[in-house]
Amino acid sequence: MQTPLKIAIVGSGLVGSLLAIYLKRAGHTVHVYDRSPDIRTIKFSGRSINLAMSHRGWRALDEVGLGDQIREIAMPMDKRAIHTVGQPLNYLYYGKDGENIYSISRGVLNRKMVSLAEAEGAEFFFNTRVWDVTMATATLHTGETEQGTWDDRKYDMVFGADGAFSRVRHRMQRQNMFNYSQEFLNTGYKELNIPANPDGSHKLDKNSFHIWPRRDFMLIAMPNLDGSFTCTLFMPFEGEHSFEALKDKETLEAFFAKYFPSTTDVIPNLVEDFFKNPTSSLVTMKCYPWTYEDKVALIGDACHAIVPFYGHGMNAGFEDITILNQLMGQYGDDWKTIFEEYQKSRKPNADAIAELSYRNFMEMSSDTADASFLLRKKIEKRFSEKYPDKWLPLYSRVTFSFRPYSEALALGDHQKAIMDEVMATEGIFERWDSPEVEAKMLELLQK
Amino acid sequence: MQTPLKIAIVGSGLVGSLLAIYLKRAGHTVHVYDRSPDIRTIKFSGRSINLAMSHRGWRALDEVGLGDQIREIAMPMDKRAIHTVGQPLNYLYYGKDGENIYSISRGVLNRKMVSLAEAEGAEFFFNTRVWDVTMATATLHTGETEQGTWDDRKYDMVFGADGAFSRVRHRMQRQNMFNYSQEFLNTGYKELNIPANPDGSHKLDKNSFHIWPRRDFMLIAMPNLDGSFTCTLFMPFEGEHSFEALKDKETLEAFFAKYFPSTTDVIPNLVEDFFKNPTSSLVTMKCYPWTYEDKVALIGDACHAIVPFYGHGMNAGFEDITILNQLMGQYGDDWKTIFEEYQKSRKPNADAIAELSYRNFMEMSSDTADASFLLRKKIEKRFSEKYPDKWLPLYSRVTFSFRPYSEALALGDHQKAIMDEVMATEGIFERWDSPEVEAKMLELLQK
Incomplete structure (x- = not known):
């Protein structure tokens, strides 16, 4: 058992919330900060890609007994369903019989995770911007504006679970000898939607990850519990087939009729959603070190943001927690060693899944056809x-x-x-x- | 001829000062900002490596008629002098007869360049910290402290010539789609000194770039006008032969006696300088884009910081100015095109010299022996x-x-x-x- 500490987590996303649960279980006081409002009180943004939970993700949830609750909001997918123009649907199974990945809406899962962490006793501070961190004393600096007056909030330890554009990392980055890279793809993405049938059933096979591979662009659809699918169109920002080129209703409809004819019946709000929803970018971010003495540690996207083509962003972040927890069991109160072993163990694996994810765009968009x-x-x-x-x-x-x-x-x-x-x-x-x-x-x- | 603009340059280093001269010649109003005091009024820091000016650097100076003034403070070097333990000195000529690179003290050159830019009519604002830039309006935000009150200084255009840790780039970096990487070497460096003989002559051959290659570490010495040499010891931070291992006077002296026996007579202040001068780190920084519309452009180390092993950091920065100036001649007032062509032309070359510089450590420290x-x-x-x-x-x-x-x-x-x-x-x-x-x-x- 560890000596109870006062720990701040910056970021109430999936990794932040689950980490809060683990740290509560280990006996610590846990405060979670987020610049955004409580996700349970707001509408989602129309810019998310469904999650694909797999073994690593489930292990982290099952370890604290939460797997079954989350399985209730997940749709198993045992195969890819590949839509090629003028050819019958082709099914490509992911693994052996009974091996599934699970489609979960990011928003639905995040709401659930925050509630679970709260029930566990973690305290949440929403609408609270952390502008800076004094690393040597694990002190957060919060306030209304970056230039205004700041409050100091002192902890024993700070976790940065604040995503690809982490503010906590931003402070570490100003240190000497901090290696860092961010690289954007020329491909962006946009959320679209296939609604449920009137009777609540799915319009396409509900246990498939649907792909319309078109080489330099592709459409995917992942099932939701309510009969709908969350679709994502991946496409270059500029060029012949690009977001830039799809400027108006007519061009957009002609493009979909030509390249995604099988979707015209199932995406009724194409035009509205396309022009309403933002076009988002995709980044690979790598950095090192991930920790500062026994005071600050980065976790999840904050230290290894990857492109989504392997469906492993969340799984990798949850595995960070699994490994951290194992090291907490092994080294007790020796947080310096825990942090050192944590970053040494995770860094090569984070780099590897970044590379695999980057490569998988080609596999999904071209090879599957x-x-x-x-x-x-x-x-x-x-x-x-x-x-x-x-x-x-x-x-x-x-x-x-x-x-x-x-x-x-x-x-x-x-x-x-x-x-x-x-x-x-x-x-x-x-x-x-x-x-x-x-x-x-x-x-x-x-x- | 271009329409006169009001242009701010952030950074009064070598590239900032020379750029100021070019922009003045083109008819613009030029204000140069620097967070540091006027370099002409302070002692140098004991952390610099001598410069090796070569063709690209001279071209940029000669183009505005300054080459000859700078040649007066430069020492020609036509060869490497390779010091191997137990072997005679070996000379390796750089090029053909008459081809030299030129050793110049960074501090001496920078002082001169600031004076030349001032004589040209550029206005300097020293001790002035630029905390942020509003890119859309080319406005600098300056002030005593980052959290204090800021003054807004509006320009037509801003150049970030503020080095590897550029504040101007820092603002660009927060934009979407900005690619960025910084990677530190595990090798650091420290300045040492070989003073002149009492009669003002050099203790070693004055037209050589001296190298003591020792595989994972090396010492170099470059001549100064006053008879002295500026030496630089490159060595890993940690490990068997490392800065960390040289903890006290005895260890240091024994180390130099063993590995650099020929230096014991010529570096009299070894112990004092070694423990007084800082150990500095070496970073390769890459980013893209370098410009924002026709409002902001990065130049020199601010957009391509490289390790010093090819002696091309300044030469590459000066060549940025040459290319920019050519494009100014070509496109007149169309700054959007000038900036676009500038970054497209320079980026692959900046990446190439970064790679060549990185590789050259091996050549200098190992191969030359x-x-x-x-x-x-x-x-x-x-x-x-x-x-x-x-x-x-x-x-x-x-x-x-x-x-x-x-x-x-x-x-x-x-x-x-x-x-x-x-x-x-x-x-x-x-x-x-x-x-x-x-x-x-x-x-x-x-x-």
Whole structure:
């Protein structure tokens, strides 16, 4: 058991709220600050992408007994449903039978998490802007305006769970020897919506992650409990197929009719939503160190913001909490060691999931429409079912295992090299399930 | 001729001062702000590395007729003098006969540049902190403290020439879609000094850039006009050979006696200077965009801070001014196009010199002590003298030419691949100047 401390968490998002629960369970006093109003009292912004909770996320929730409550607001998805113009719907299963990822509305989950943290005894300070942090004394500086008078709020420890544009990190960044990078994609995104049928049922298969892959742009749809789908259009900001090019109602409707004909019946508010909802940008942010002595630590997006194409932003943030909690059990009151081991353990994994997420845009938007890619997946699946000890597909290692992301990245590259050779086999489309191909894979794995 | 504007430059360093001169010549009103006191009124900090002015730097000065005045305070260096323990001094010439780089004290040059800019009619505001910039209106916000009352100073245009930790960039960085990275080396540096002889002469060859390469650390010395040398010790912060390890007088003296025996007679104030002067860090900073509409532009270290191992930080910053000035001539009052073309033209070159500078630490600290490296240079030099149209060595292309840095990086990689093959020739140490080796290089160049 740890000596009770007074701990501030900046940010009441998913990671901030769950961390609050863990720290309360460990016996600490926990204050959570957020510049925004209580998310339970406001309408969502129309700029969110549904979450895809998977093994790592569930582990963090189950560890504190909250998994079942959250499963009630989650929609299982066992496959991708790939919509290609002029071709029948193609289903691509994510893992083995019974392996699902779970679609959850970010807003619904965040509201629930704040309530759970409050019930646990964490105290929330909404509409409270933290402008700066004095790291040596774990003191937050809050106030109405950046230039106005500030209140000082002294703690034993501060966690920055305040997202990709973290104010806490901003202070760390001014220190010497702080490595930092932020890189924006030229691709942005916009939220759209497929409403439920009048009887509350879903208009598309409700246990699928729907993708309309169109190479440099794509549309996705993820199911909600209420029969609707949250859709996201990913597209370059500028160029031939771009947000900039879709300037008016006519252009927009013609574009959707041409590239997403199967959606015209199911997205009734296309024009209104498209021009009302903001176009958001996508950033990869990396930094190091993540901690300052035993006083300040960054967690979640505040220290590793990634693009959403692997669906692992929240999962990675929740895993930060799992690892931190393990280290708290291991090192007790030695927070300096806890923080040091935490950042050393998490940094390579954060970098790995950043890389995997960045690469996955190509897989989602292009490869899923490609026959050779689909065959590759089929060969891998067959082999992996026959030799589960020898081959765990990359997606499964990332999503349905607790193996480190860094291991997934390295082994994934190794598997890709093997599959490149296998796919170069003459007549692979006919011989893909032949004993020779299997023998070749076994041989290549031996090397 | 351009329509006269009211322009603010933040930063009175080398790039800020020279830019002020160029903008005055173009007919503008120029105000230069600096948070520090007038450099002409204070002692230098003991944390600077001498500058190595080369072709690009001289071009920017000569263009406004200042080259000759600066040449008076510069020491030509035509070679590296390599100090290896137990071996005679080895000279490695930089370029062709008459090609020199020029050692200049940063402080001496900066004082001179400020005076020249003032004589040109630029107005300087020292001890004035710019806390923020409103980009849309090119307004500087200055004041005593960040939280105190600010004055607004409105201009037509603002240049951020305020270095690696630029406050102007800091504002741009908060914009959406601003790419940014800062990465620190684990190697730091410290200034030391070799004083002049009593008669004012130099204790070491005065036309050499002196290097004591010791693999993971190195000492360099660059001559000053007054007979002294400014030395810089580059060494990891932590580890076996590190600043951290040199904790006291005894350890320091034993370390220098072992690794730099030839310096014991010439650095009399080693102990005092070592513990008095700060240990500074080295950062590579990249960002994009560099400009905001026709209102704000970054220049020099503020948009491309590099490590000092190619001696090109100032040269690259001065070349920014050359290019900007060319574009001013080309596009007149169309500052939006000037800024757009400026950043598009300079960004790939800034990235290239950043990469070359980063790589050059290895060359300076390790390779210059390596026989195979020295032979490689000898073969290149011989071939380049015989076939000047076919082979310009990388160092010469970077330092003694105006070819784009990006071209130097790309061609340098190509040349390296050729030299790798040449060096793999059997008996190359004996046959290096044979017709066969020459034929091989010609053949490899054909490919």
